Each structure stands twice: as C-alpha cells, then as structure tokens.
Amino acid sequence: MNTQKHDFTAAPVQIEELAPAARFSLRVRPDGRAALAQALGLDLPGGIGDRTADGGREALCLGPDEWLILAPEAAPLAKAAASVYADAPHSLTEISDREITLRLSGPQVLDLLASCCPRDVEAMPEGRGCRTVYDSATVTLWRDGPTEFRMDVWRSFLPHVLGLMALTKAELQAGL
Numbered sequence: 551m552n553t554q555k556h557d558f559t560a561a562p563v564q565i566e567e568l569a570p571a572a573r574f575s576l577r578v579r580p581d582g583r584a585a586l587a588q589a590l591g592l593d594l595p596g597g598i599g600d601r602t603a604d605g606g607r608e609a610l611c612l613g614p615d616e617w618l619i620l621a622p623e624a625a626p627l628a629k630a631a632a633s634v635y636a637d638a639p640h641s642l643t644e645i646s647d648r649e650i651t652l653r654l655s656g657p658q659v660l661d662l663l664a665s666c667c668p669r670d671v672e673a674m675p676e677g678r679g680c681r682t683v684y685d686s687a688t689v690t691l692w693r694d695g696p697t698e699f700r701m702d703v704w705r706s707f708l709p710h711v712l713g714l715m716a717l718t719k720a721e722l723q724a725g726l
Contacts, residue, residue: 562658562722565715568651568700574619574627575643576609582638589634590627592619599678601692610679610692618679618690618702649690650708654715655698658722663699665718667691671699687711 576594578586587594593602595611602609607621621627631642654662663671666685671693674680679692687707692700703711 561656563654563656563662563719565719566653568653570623570646571651572621572623572627572644573646573649575645576617576619576640577615578638578640579615582640585634585638586631586640589630599680601677601679610690612681648704649702650705652701652703653698654701657697659697659699661722662715662718666714684711685714
C-alpha cells in the first residue's frame with residue numbers, strides 16, 4: 551500500500567513582487583556583440599531564449615540583435631557600454647521604471663501560467679526565457695526552476711495581470 555502526504559493548507563501558487571533592479575534594453579549588430587559583451591563583463595547569448603548570468607547580472611536574448619539585461623541597482627553598465635560605442639555602435643536604453651518583476655512559484659504555477667499564456671510553459675526548459683503574453687499584456691517570462699518563474703510585467707498592466715492571477719489562484723485553491 552502506498553501513502554502520500556498532501557499539505558492542503560499550502561498555497562498552490564505564491565506570487566511575490568521582487569525588489570527593483572536596473573533593467574536595460576540592448577540592441578547591437580552581430581559584429582559588435584563581442585566588444586560590447588567584454589565591456590559589460592557579461593556574455594551576450596546568441597540563441598533566442600538563452601540566458602547568461604555573472605556577478606548578479608543577467609542577459610536574456612530576445613531576438614537576433616536584442617537582449618534584456620538585469621543588473622544590481624548601481625551597476626555602471628551605461629558608462630561601460632559608452633566606452634566601446636565607436637567600435638560597437640549600439641542602443642542601450644534603461645527601462646528600469648517600465649516593468650515590475652513577479653516571482654511565481656508553487657506546485658500549480660504551470661496551471662496559473664497556462665490559464666492566460668498561449669505558450670506551452672511546461673515545455674520551456676529551465677534556465678531559459680522568452681517574450682510572450684499573459685492575456686493581453688506583453689510579458690517577459692524567465693524559468694528559474696521546475697516550479698519557479700519570474701515574470702516582467704509593464705507597470706501599467708500589473709493590476710490587470712495580478713487580477714487575473716488572483717482569480718486563477720482562487721480557482722486552483724477551490725479545485726475548479
């Protein structure tokens with residue numbers, strides 16, 4: 551006879567707003583990528599959805615010439631990038647105030663995400679990320695573990711996204 555223990559008091563999903571971090575949108579042509587990566591002290595991954603991390607900084611490749619970079623609040627990325635602009639023309643735009651990051655975790659986080667996200671999040675490998683939508687809001691989704699994600703949401707869409715998540719979370723808790 552097999553027995554299983556279930557903690558029915560545990561929340562099926564935890565939703566937590568993370569502390570602000572410096573956030574940059576980077577565009578650079580392939581021939582300038584290596585020089586810029588060296589100046590930033592962070593490898594810029596080449597495959598869409600690939601991520602790298604080093605010293606508290608993270609880079610997520612969103613397109614063939616586009617990256618989202620996260621860094622500690624006081625990171626001097628703009629100055630470092632400016633130092634190689636002549637050799638590696640690029641666009642590095644700080645977008646820190648545009649988005650809020652949510653940490654989503656728990657045994658039913660995949661169900662929560664599937665409720666409003668058309669992407670097959672279960673098939674998304676750990677350590678990858680992507681731009682997608684949650685209902686009608688454009689979001690960036692980072693998969694950090696089997697049941698742990700981060701979601702970057704534009705500040706103006708946050709009430710809408712959190713409202714949908716609260717509704718879905720209540721349905722999951724009720725077993726609907």
